[in-house]
Amino acid sequence: MADITTTASANRARSASENPVKRFFRATEIDTRLLGMVGALLIIWIGFNILSGGLFLTPRNLWNLSVQTASVAVMATGMVLVIVTRNIDLSVGSILGFVGMSMGVLQAELLPQLLGFNHPAIWVVTLACGLLLGAAIGALHGSIIAFLNVPSFIVTLGGLLVWRGATWFVTSGRTVAPMDATFRLMGGGTEGSIGATASWIVGALACAAIVATIANSRKQRKRFGFPLRPMWAEYFLVAIGCALVLGAVGIVNAYPWPVAIARKFADANGIAWPDGGLFIPHGIAVPVLIAIVVGIVMTFISTRLRFGRYVFALGGNPEAAELAGIKTRWVTVKIFALMGILCAIAAAISTARLNAATNAQGELDELYTIAAAVIGGTSLAGGMGTIAGAMLGALVMQSLQSGMVLVGIDTPFQRIVVGMVLVVAVWLDTVYRARAK
Amino acid sequence: MTDTTRTPLVELKNISISFGGIHAVDNASVDLYPGEVVALLGHNGAGKSTLIKILSGAYKRDGGEILINGEAADINNPRDAKKYGIETIYQTLAVADNVDAAANLYLGRELRTPWGTLDDVAMEAKTREVMGRLNPNFQRFKEPVKALSGGQRQSVAIARAILFNARILIMDEPTAALGPQETAQVGELIKQLKKEGIGIFLISHDIHDVFDLADRVSVMKNGQVVGHARTEDVTKDEVLGMIILGKVPPKAIPGPGAMQTA
Numbered sequence: 001m002a003d004i005t006t007t008a009s010a011n012r013a014r015s016a017s018e019n020p021v022k023r024f025f026r027a028t029e030i031d032t033r034l035l036g037m038v039g040a041l042l043i044i045w046i047g048f049n050i051l052s053g054g055l056f057l058t059p060r061n062l063w064n065l066s067v068q069t070a071s072v073a074v075m076a077t078g079m080v081l082v083i084v085t086r087n088i089d090l091s092v093g094s095i096l097g098f099v100g101m102s103m104g105v106l107q108a109e110l111l112p113q114l115l116g117f118n119h120p121a122i123w124v125v126t127l128a129c130g131l132l133l134g135a136a137i138g139a140l141h142g143s144i145i146a147f148l149n150v151p152s153f154i155v156t157l158g159g160l161l162v163w164r165g166a167t168w169f170v171t172s173g174r175t176v177a178p179m180d181a182t183f184r185l186m187g188g189g190t191e192g193s194i195g196a197t198a199s200w201i202v203g204a205l206a207c208a209a210i211v212a213t214i215a216n217s218r219k220q221r222k223r224f225g226f227p228l229r230p231m232w233a234e235y236f237l238v239a240i241g242c243a244l245v246l247g248a249v250g251i252v253n254a255y256p257w258p259v260a261i262a263r264k265f266a267d268a269n270g271i272a273w274p275d276g277g278l279f280i281p282h283g284i285a286v287p288v289l290i291a292i293v294v295g296i297v298m299t300f301i302s303t304r305l306r307f308g309r310y311v312f313a314l315g316g317n318p319e320a321a322e323l324a325g326i327k328t329r330w331v332t333v334k335i336f337a338l339m340g341i342l343c344a345i346a347a348a349i350s351t352a353r354l355n356a357a358t359n360a361q362g363e364l365d366e367l368y369t370i371a372a373a374v375i376g377g378t379s380l381a382g383g384m385g386t387i388a389g390a391m392l393g394a395l396v397m398q399s400l401q402s403g404m405v406l407v408g409i410d411t412p413f414q415r416i417v418v419g420m421v422l423v424v425a426v427w428l429d430t431v432y433r434a435r436a437k
Numbered sequence: 438m439t440d441t442t443r444t445p446l447v448e449l450k451n452i453s454i455s456f457g458g459i460h461a462v463d464n465a466s467v468d469l470y471p472g473e474v475v476a477l478l479g480h481n482g483a484g485k486s487t488l489i490k491i492l493s494g495a496y497k498r499d500g501g502e503i504l505i506n507g508e509a510a511d512i513n514n515p516r517d518a519k520k521y522g523i524e525t526i527y528q529t530l531a532v533a534d535n536v537d538a539a540a541n542l543y544l545g546r547e548l549r550t551p552w553g554t555l556d557d558v559a560m561e562a563k564t565r566e567v568m569g570r571l572n573p574n575f576q577r578f579k580e581p582v583k584a585l586s587g588g589q590r591q592s593v594a595i596a597r598a599i600l601f602n603a604r605i606l607i608m609d610e611p612t613a614a615l616g617p618q619e620t621a622q623v624g625e626l627i628k629q630l631k632k633e634g635i636g637i638f639l640i641s642h643d644i645h646d647v648f649d650l651a652d653r654v655s656v657m658k659n660g661q662v663v664g665h666a667r668t669e670d671v672t673k674d675e676v677l678g679m680i681i682l683g684k685v686p687p688k689a690i691p692g693p694g695a696m697q698t699a
Contacts, residue, residue: 043507132613224562306547313544316535316581323495323531324545325516383535 027233033377033432037392041399048403052167055406059255061420063282065402066267066396067188067353071096071346072285072365076296076372080390081308081335083373084315086382087145087152089336091159092369093341096362097139098163100347104176104357105131107183108199123183130344136288137163142333160366169361177356181255185353188285190261196253199283203249210241253281287349294345299387301338311335316383371418372397375425380435444507446471446636447523447605452491452501461487462689463503463660464693469605471635474627476651478640478680484660486528489607492638493525494518505605513648516545522604526611528640530594534583539564541582544598567596571626588619592634595626606630609640609668624650644676658683 004389025032050054061357075092082089107126114125115122141159145152178184194202214234221228248328256262257280265280266273302308310331322328351357376393378385400421445468449521453614454462460485470474477485490496492503494515503510505521512518518525531534532541539560548556548563561578568575582681584588591611598606612620625636627650641647648654648668656663663679666689675686 220558224558226558226561300554306549306555308546309540309547309555311532312536313540316533317531319529320531320533321544323493323515323525323527324513324533325519326545383533 011151027230041396052406054401059251063252063255066288067285069395069398070291071349072368072372073391074294074346075216075289075342075369076390077387078339078396079369079373080378080385080387081311082339084311089156089339091156093362093365094160094163095343096347096365097167099130099134099344100351100361101167101170101357102133104351105170107113107177109181122180127348131341133170134340134344139333139337142336146329146332146370173359175356175358177383179352179355184352184355185286186348188287192259193282195283197282199249199253206245207242209432211238214238218259252284255282256280290298295387295391302387368397371422442666448504450502452498454499460660465662467655471636472631472634474631474637475650476647476654478644478654479481479657481642483657485657489640493523493607516529524598525607526594526598526602528609530581530590532594535581537581538578538593541593542600567600588615605636607638612646648673656680658694662692663694664689664691
């Protein structure tokens with residue numbers, strides 16, 4: 001106990017000599033890196049909003065942005081673990097394509113023959129098969145990397161070609177459409193959004209979770225006599241968290257259904273068409289909800305489970321992990337299998353959104369996924385990275401792309417900008433890390 | 438001091454291992470009794486670290502056997518060794534730089550809550566307790582090990598080894614990276630652990646580091662054991678003669694690697 005009191009007084013002594021900004025960050029324990037990314041995101045958003053004459057920061061555009069980000073954000077959470085262990089996965093786009101095409105054929109051609117058209121179980125069976133297929137492909141890659149000692153760069157570069165080729169062979173290049181009606185909900189759209197009331201409920205639950213998490217962490221620290229955050233910092237974090245959640249729900253609830261669809265809905269349900277038009281909010285899109293759940297689960301896995309601890313230890317010092325008795329090969333296999341599962345989820349989102357499975361689905365997604373993880377602070381040297389950072393990185397990438405489309409920049413120039421942003425972001429990160437040392 | 442009628446805590450018998458045709462360790466035998474410190478000496482590349490990595494499970498031996506308390510032990514990986522209470526502090530420290538002290542102490546043996554999640558708070562509490570005993574000035578529990586000084590990293594590595602009630606402790610060049618004050622601390626710690634009945638292998642290429650701490654020395658040269666001697670029976674110069682020339686003094690027991698005198 002004596003040490004703890006001395007630490008506390010030392011901290012007080014240290015904080016007294018600091019300026020208010022530093023003291024604020026120490027008290028709230030906010031990651032300044034993450035804050036920097038939020039700042040960059042805000043600059044991008046406001047910049048494009050001005051350039052596009054106020055088109056960017058509209059509920060409609062932000063809602064679309066959230067849906068467009070979902071698929072890459074899901075894969076980026078897995079890419080973090082892959083890169084943390086000093087590996088790389090270049091095959092995620094091709095796995096997405098292959099699993100997407102397989103799920104397309106399964107739900108549009110095979111299962112209707114077995115179960116009957118529009119059978120309610122089709123989407124579940126399809127999704128389960130897709131997840132299994134993704135896991136199997138990932139585990140195969142992982143096994144080759146871990147047990148045959150082939151570098152991940154080569155294994156997944158091979159995978160990139162193999163699975164893209166395999167995608168073509170499933171239907172000889174034919175596009176498969178349409179998808180099952182329930183399956184399609186995973187892609188968003190007016191149907192695939194949960195509406196205003198449910199969105200507010202989700203928002204309220206999220207706020208309750210924020211309060212519970214912060215209260216619980218304070219209780220735990222108190223129980224073992226660790227230094228506590230000051231009370232005002234706790235309240236501040238709760239307030240910021242809840243404001244962000246409720247603000248986001250407010251925005252997606254401010255985006256109404258298109259008039260034509262709303263009118264069709266009104267006619268079908270016998271609602272009289274009011275003069276000002278019927279305002280039916282979208283609410284949170286299902287793919288966004290999926291991405292958020294994936295983000296929470298992956299954060300839990302990487303910070304609260306033994307597996308996550310091993311992943312980071314392995315990335316920090318593979319030899320030490322091995323000597324500590326960790327089965328490092330199995331950890332590698334599990335990471336790639338998990339990556340495969342996430343590719344399958346992303347495949348479900350993107351085929352559902354497109355309402356078709358095509359040959360080119362997921363092309364270049366590996367690069368966007370890696371870029372999202374790296375922009376989000378995952379170090380290619382291994383050992384460092386966060387799930388939240390990677391998802392934010394995906395949002396930054398997608399914001400840039402959507403923004404450029406909105407402003408009317410040509411596709412070739414879009415790529416030039418995205419490429420340069422990636423290099424500059426990693427350079428800034430290197431500078432930041434060098435100074436933090 | 439060494440009571441030869443007792444069963445040794447560890448006996449490595451006729452151990453051999455080769456890497457690509459080179460006999461890194463050739464027919465080497467060493468033993469260790471409870472509460473005893475045995476210094477394993479030899480030049481760089483003499484095979485000391487390799488021999489000891491066989492005991493700690495990092496390498497698989499080609500031949501020979503390992504006896505723990507007189508019974509044959511089956512050690513094929515670091516997990517097996519830990520089951521026998523063998524803990525190792527490696528020359529490279531073998532800490533994961535990017536996680537904090539508690540995560541390193543419990544690496545591979547994490548405490549978990551009833552729900553199967555990591556019990557970080559309990560691990561940190563225990564870490565604070567153990568580190569408080571070893572190095573009372575240590576306060577940087579939340580920072581990754583990378584941010585610590587050489588001595589602090591060393592105390593993390595030692596804390597990890599003693600946290601799980603080791604019976605056999607292997608220290609590979611434990612003071613190589615340390616300043617004089619920290620070296621003295623490690624010396625104190627070794628004496629304390631010895632009192633608790635733990636057997637300790639000290640590996641070093643520098644005789645001055647370990648001569649005063651050790652009860653016995655075993656000297657290796659070119660992968661073979663030159664000989665064993667009790668430190669009270671030999672001088673530092675005689676041990677140096679064993680290390681450099683393989684010349685065995687009269688009171689030492691010669692091994693297979695001893696210089697053949699005509």
